[in-house]
Amino acid sequence: MSTVLQPIQVTLLGLSGTALVLCTQNTFSAPVQGYVMSVQMTPAVCLIDSSKSKKRKCLEGYSLNIEGLYPEVATRECSTHSSAKLPPLQAKVVARVMPDEAARIQLWQGIGGCVPMNASQYFRMIINNADRMNVPSVLTGQDTQTVQLSQLRSLFLKSNSGMSSKSVHFQCSNHQGKSYLTEIKICYNTAGRYKQCGAAIESNCPNQFVIKGSY
Template sequence: MAWAQQSRSRIFYVVVLFSGAWVYFTATPVFASKSNVNTGYILHIQMTPAICALDINQKKQRKCLEGYSLTIASLIPETFDNNCATDSSANLPPLQAKVVARVIPDEAYRVQLWRTIGGCTQMTASQYFRTIINYAQNLKIPMVLTDTSSNNVQKIALEGQFFALNKGLPERSVVLNCQKEGRTAYLTHVSICYKNNGQFKSCPTSMVSNCPNNIMIQGTY
């Protein structure tokens, strides 16, 4: 399922985008050293309108200027730690690079993402970005997350929409994260956990939502 991306003048379709300024995986719990066998991956979905509204450093990035509604922060192996850097090539075949450029406008950050995570993926850069796209294409997203208007929703209700839309999504496989601005908690990220074969799985117990019962979903801007 493609993700609708709103622009000021037209509709795009979004699969994945990594944030160029807020490195989400550095705030993610360390699950194991990279010497251990990886048991799965975590897809971090970014609520781009909220990020663009809350982080002044990102407002001039393409994802903010062109009005992306959903992007991807990263795909992280559960074995990710601070020693996952790689010097292997981040180059993609020309056709794949063109596809990725439509959903990851900043090539420099795509390279940064690969060089930070690639050492723990047991993939080439081409395989890694193909995996991201495959995961995102097969994940159905609640419509409220791509609404042009802002919406106040119940945390449990939003989680329920993910479960209803995605067959086989088990309990604790969706983790919501928020950022408070005054009295309002804005949804900034949704994390989905996967087995190595791409099937859904429960997230590690160390992953805990920081969202209150009532959360705000920032509309496109």
């Protein structure tokens, strides 16, 4: 998820402005090298972060939602003033996996200047990637479960053709003595196929952790 010119550091720009992925590319009109989709485990995040408890995704019992599809680019300055407004039908479809409209607008304003498309095309790409991905049922159930890292990775690889163990990484956070799965990062090339993630993307979950159920 490309032509290498003068080697410099490339960042995957998140909303915090921090570097999430490293590659090599030229700073002059550098093309996107690929994308990293951030899938948030909503029940766990709502449990751990009380400031999000009033968000729609928490109140309506979403089992997961997509935070963003972040481009690998050669610059940190990716902001845009172009509109994030979507046609009503598309907005309704996108809301199935990204329910917070304000977060969608903030996402686009933060990375829209570095993707070779408008907002409608960008969010369509998110939906296309989400529709092609088969999510293991253990992530969307109502019951809280304890799972093995190797087991969850194996479930992803078995149900998603072309995905390798280096295409998907798991992030956990501690809460009251337990480690909860809070985020999954999945790496794509620019054609929407799974690829190996950059060196800065890695799992931090222990061998065993908790998947918080939606209830």
